[in-house]
């Protein structure tokens with residue numbers, strides 16, 4: 546079996562089995578602030594166990610494709626959402642759970658105007674910008690306990706551009 550994955554354009558439909566896509570798509574759900582602001586409402590559910598949701602800022606090193614994917618991780622106690630602070634596309638890699646390990650990964654390229662939310666327990670690659678400065682607002686669980694499970698592949702995957 547090939548250990549190569551070809552990235553696809555991120556869409557809410559394709560990503561639905563894994564999590565939520567956050568984007569201001571179509572007409573806003575609500576118009577607020579005296580008609581001067583559109584609100585795309587409640588786009589993602591933040592399931593947080595035994596703790597609270599917090600907002601942090603990440604600045605991650607930019608990577609390039611093809612990318613060697615050696616590890617995936619998941620957070621059993623809470624969701625994790627990544628909201629870009631630039632309009633650069635970034636790489637999103639997710640996988641189904643296969644008996645406690647990631648199954649075949651799926652790779653997506655964001656449009657530059659999309660964020661993602663991984664529900665608790667979703668296997669994902671770590672934050673992977675494709676352009677500097679790689680700055681993101683990250684909403685995830687703040688709390689005690691071990692909320693990080695890593696899986697290192699015996700044989701890495703290679704993620705390629707479409």
Ligand SMILES: NC(=O)N[C@@H](O)C(=O)O
Pocket residue numbers: 618625669670671672
């Ligand atoms: N470790 C951390 O805060 N970030 C990772 O969870 C990640 O998904 O990038």
Ligand code: NI
Pocket residue numbers: 618620625669671
């Ligand atoms: Ni994570």
